[in-house]
Amino acid sequence: MKRMKKALERVAETGFFLCAAAAVLALALIVVFLVAKGVPAASKIGLWPFISGTVWQPSAEKFGIAPMIAASLLSTLGAAVAGGLIGLACALLLAEVAPRALAGMMRPLIHLLAGIPSVVYGFFGLMAVVPLITQWFGGTGNSLLAVIVILSAMILPTMVSLAETALRAVPAAYREGSLALGATKMQTMLRVTLPAAKSGVLNAFVLSTGRAIGETMAVILVAGNRAALPSSILDPVRPLTANIALELSYASGLHEEALYLTGVVLLLFIVGINIASHLALRGGKGGR
Numbered sequence: 001m002k003r004m005k006k007a008l009e010r011v012a013e014t015g016f017f018l019c020a021a022a023a024v025l026a027l028a029l030i031v032v033f034l035v036a037k038g039v040p041a042a043s044k045i046g047l048w049p050f051i052s053g054t055v056w057q058p059s060a061e062k063f064g065i066a067p068m069i070a071a072s073l074l075s076t077l078g079a080a081v082a083g084g085l086i087g088l089a090c091a092l093l094l095a096e097v098a099p100r101a102l103a104g105m106m107r108p109l110i111h112l113l114a115g116i117p118s119v120v121y122g123f124f125g126l127m128a129v130v131p132l133i134t135q136w137f138g139g140t141g142n143s144l145l146a147v148i149v150i151l152s153a154m155i156l157p158t159m160v161s162l163a164e165t166a167l168r169a170v171p172a173a174y175r176e177g178s179l180a181l182g183a184t185k186m187q188t189m190l191r192v193t194l195p196a197a198k199s200g201v202l203n204a205f206v207l208s209t210g211r212a213i214g215e216t217m218a219v220i221l222v223a224g225n226r227a228a229l230p231s232s233i234l235d236p237v238r239p240l241t242a243n244i245a246l247e248l249s250y251a252s253g254l255h256e257e258a259l260y261l262t263g264v265v266l267l268l269f270i271v272g273i274n275i276a277s278h279l280a281l282r283g284g285k286g287g288r
Contacts, residue, residue: 031267034263037257038260050258058255058258067228069240069265071238072241075151076151076209078151079208083159083212086152090156095164113153113156119221121153130142130222144235146222154211163200170196175192178191213241220245240266243262
């Protein structure tokens, strides 16, 4: 029996190792593929002119992705701030304020948002958000603001779920000690519980940001797809993901290589976000 148990444990360990190795291998293949396809463009165009250039005209062999970088960063930052704050407020409500029955009803509805396809979010934005922006602010409605609104809604499930988990992980003794010293429930929530859960909350913010910067379909439908630096939040924009998705199907030669190089830049942004998440999590644990 002992030998059989040990054999089963070894089989399980081998299976776990193979699954982990497959995940790492898949990531490595993606990175190698993107780099191999994109490096020729970097050598022909120049990495800095490619990143800092403001004109994207493949027919004239002008490849500058600064407008797309600005659109991706601005839309992601706006969505992270708006969606992150709303999500944090929802997480505080579910974990600290709402009665158990109400929280039990709200939680599945929020999680349901994660299962809605991105194209449905985009269609809703095109049919509802874009006309409202046109009505209230003028313009075409397809704009950076529309992208921020849709991405804010899309990151809510991630933000709420992770932040609520972090808040619920705070020991009850922290709350009880604060209340015993005369603090109100609101003071305890904001000055004790939230700071104690800061590592998990920061991680939720960063992971939500990664979710926003990688979105494509919903963004294409509401962004306006104009490859120019935005001067206003109401201007049409074209983020990096939209640029790749719109042109890769017909691109060839240097144009195709430039799109792969755009993917490398996007990958570097996502890697940076994940590193920031890791550092935030480690920093939060170290500060406890």
